[in-house]
Amino acid sequence: MNRPKSKQIVSFVFTLALLGSGLWSSLALGETKESDWQVSSTLDLNAQADETTTVINVTECRDQVAAGGDEIFTFNQVSGTMSSSAYYSIKVALGSETCAKTDLAQVDTDTCLTLVENEPLSASILPIDVTVALDQLTSVKSADDCENVDESAQIYLIVEDPPSLADPTIYAVTYSVRFKTARPTAPANVAAEGGEESILVTWDEISSIDDYKIYVTTATIDAGAKPDTITDASVTSVTKTGSRRVTGATANTVYSVAVTSVDTDGNESLVGTPVDVETGVVDDFWERYNAENPGVDGGYCFIATAAYGSYQEPHVQLLRQFRDEYLLTNDPGRAFVALYYQWSPTLADAIAERPWARSVTRVALVPLYLGAAMLLNTTLVEKLGLFLLFGLLMVGLSISWRNAGRHRPRHSAVARWLVAALLFSVFLGVGWTSAFADESPVNMMAEVKGGPYRPDGLGDTYTQYFGKDSSTMFEFELDYQFYRGFGSAALGGSLAYASADGKALTASNAASIDTTSLAWLPLRLALIYRFDMFATHWDVPFVLYGKAGLDYYVWWVDNGAGNTSTSATGKNGSGGTFGWHAALGAAFLLDWLEPSTAIGFDVEWGVNNSYLFAEYLLATIDDLGSSSAFDLSDNGTFQIGLALEF
Structure with a gap:
């Protein structure tokens, strides 16, 4: 039976309404979820377990309670699509309790507070800031209540997205604040x-603790004291160790020392049992050596002293200060000082003997004096301005040089080191075919070498502090071969480094906890002759050679505080000593083992030959026999190394 036409129309309209309602509902559904939100707060956090959990330790608790006031928690949607008809509430659960997270309605109890109830949520109000009083987060009311607290508070953003459906999407974004102050x-x-200048502190490590703090003060430290009550103390933080040498002490002073532990939440223990310790007087190496050899000196500003007539003249003193604070604090500066000490004494003698030369030198030193004065007496900002002007000047000079047709070298020092590294790997096992076929021209040699070195010239005092063993000295040498015929002759320069570490000594020669060290930086200029006829003509892979030349050793002595030592008479424990050296050696031609690989290395990198070598070295470093020299002579040693000829 057919329905009446009017009923069909009503049924059709009703169906469209249902479909429209379902479509609208589907369009109104939100797609956000808890992970679409980011939460932050104004709490001054010491530790944060993750992005939605903050742990407040005892120090933070005391600071927060003392500061009082409110904290602001910020909820921001960072992803997802929010429904146009979403609503939200914000609740705070006190202690370890929780609030109902599936209902926007206000439900205030002793443990749950509703701060915002059932408000419309849209992009226009994001981010959402909610202000929470500190006493709404914790039962702690004063700083003294912060000890041994373990409680939490949760701030909930409850979102209903949207609320019009029979089964709405409801979720909660939770930010947890935990007071953990044990x-x-x-x-x-x-x-x-x-x-004298340091204190060695030791303690028993705790298996569950990685971090410790050491307090050193001339004030009294009480057992059981809170760390923030210790006054005028130096504080040293250490990790995963049960000992530390603390520097900065003063001789003949009584100190109180305490050690505390710090857990992973940043909670610091009370003071256990503090100890008292008295520093004494000890001699580092330079103090003892200079006392026994008062005529020895590291060298002065020779030219300036000659020009101004007195070592104590203010201009000379300022230039010495510049040397100590700017040049002797870094390796390039020490190298410059070494060269100055090497060549300036002769010139200084000539200046001192001629009044007109002293006047000319004083004028010539004005720019240097002004530059030193500006660096020593200007602020950081002013120094940066000076460096900027200097940089602009260098840019202008470089442009002028380029326009004049000057060019930079094709190969950098870095490339040379890569060559050395590659050769070393080749030596470890790659393959070679004919040692001397079609080699490229040869005029340079680079050597990397090392061996024992002991400055025997410093005598028994050196042995007292550093023992009888030698230090290890590393050296890099670069030679230019100006003659190749019956063997080869070359002019070479090298830079080396070595150091020795020991303990400062008491008056009775007992070892102190203070350290002392001596370091030396040899600079060499040498003539070299290599007899390579065995290898080049008779296929015998050995080269004999000899070297002789002039040396200048820059040296410095550090005390227990890590600073350059000063003797009792005020002499600085740094300087330079002139001398000479001679060496005899033999080298083994590595190309002979695998000639084909050697040829490939020559074609690809321009390295003709490579050698392993050993040489005997005699170094006499005593200012050519001067009684006032800091004598760094070694009576005989050896070095071994790797050489590249290119």
Whole structure:
């Protein structure tokens, strides 16, 4: 039976309404979820377990309670699509309790507070800032209540997206604040031993603790004291160790020392049992050596002293200060000072003997004096301005040079080091075919070498501080071969480094906890002759050679505080000593082992030959026999190394 036409129309309209309602509902559905939100706060956090959990330790608790006021928590949607009819509420759960997270309605109890109830949520109000009083987050009311607290508070952003459906999407974004203020146990068996400028502190490590703090002060430290009550203390933080040498002490002073432990939340223990320690007087190497050899000096500003007539003249003193603070604090500066000490004494003698030369030199030194004065007496900003002007000047000079047709070298020092590294790998096992077929021209040699070195010229005092063993000296040498015929002759220069470490000594020669060190930086200029006829003509892979030349050793002595030492008479423990050296050696031609690889290395990198070598070295470093020299002579040693000829 057919329905009446009017009923069909009503049914059709009703169906369209249902479909439209379903379509609208589907369009109104939100797609956001809890992970689409980012939460932050104004709490001064010491530790944060993750992006939605903050742990407040005892120090933070005391600071926050003392500051009082409100905290602001910010909720920001960073992804997802929000429904146009979403609503939200914000609730705070106190202690370890929770609030209902599936209902926007206000439900205030002793443990749950509703701060915002059922408000429309849209992009126009994002981010959402909610202000929470500190006492709404914790039961702590004063700084003294912060000890041994373990409680949490949660701030909830509850979102209903949208609320019009029978089964709406409801979720909660939670930010947790945990007050965790139990202090760890203090380290046991704290002990301290005093030197002159340092104190060695030891303690028993705690298996669950990685971090410790050492307090050193001339004030009294009480057992059980809170760390923030210790006054006028130097604080040293250490990790995963049960000892540390603390520098900065003063001789003949009594200090109180305490060690605390710090857990992973940043909670610091109370002081356990503090100890008292007294520093004494010890001699570092330079103090003892200069006392026994008062005529020895590191060298002065020779030219300036000659020009101004006195070592104590203010201009000379300022230039010495510039040397100590700017040049002797870095390797390039030390190298420059070494060259100056090497060549300036002769010129200084000539200046001192001629009044007109002293006047000319004083005028010539004005720019240097002004530059040193500006660097020593200007602020950081002013120094940066000076460097900027200098940089602009260098740019102008470089442009002028380029326009004049000057060009930079094709190969950098970095490339040379890569060559050395590659050769070393080749030596370890890559393959070679004919040692001398079609080699490219040869005029340079680079050597990397090392060996023992002991400055025997410093005598028994050196042995007292650094023992009888030698230090290891590393050296890089670059030679230019100006003759190749019956063998080869070359002019070479090298830079080396070595150091020795020891303990400062008491008056009775007992070892102190203070350290002392001596370092030397040899600069050499040498003539070299290599007899390579065995290898080049008779296929015998050995080269004999000899070297002789002039040396200048820059040296410095550090005390227990890590600073350049000063003797009792005020002499600085740094300087330079002139001398000479001679060496005899033999080298083994590595190309002979695998000639084909050697040829490939020559074609690809321009390295003709490579050698392993050993040489005997005699170095006499005593200012050519001067009684006032800091004598760094070695009576005989050896070096071994790798050489590249190109």
